[in-house]
Amino acid sequence: MSKLSEQDIEKKLLHFPDWEYFDNAIHAEFEFENFRDCFSAMSRIAFECEALNHHPNWTNVYNVLTISLSTHDAGGVTHKDFELAEAIETIVEPVE
16 A cells, blocks of 8 residues: 555545644644543454554543544555545544
8 A cells, every 4th residue: 555645635535524643643632531432442443443454643641632643554545544544434523
């Protein structure tokens, strides 16, 4: 899978308002009601990651989940990252 150009990434990000591109990856942060809800979302995301054979760099502090996606084999962001971002978006429901 080939690395997307910065222009292609920015264009795709128009459909992902919670995500930003920097440091050669796309990033998002999601806030939940509590730790349990955050961990539950992480568990559901983990199943999607396994199904796609694509795994994020992520951290969790209490009710906040921070995710970075990049395809290491390609040296940057690919369609695979946006495919996983889309799956993540269908799982998480950030607190407004």
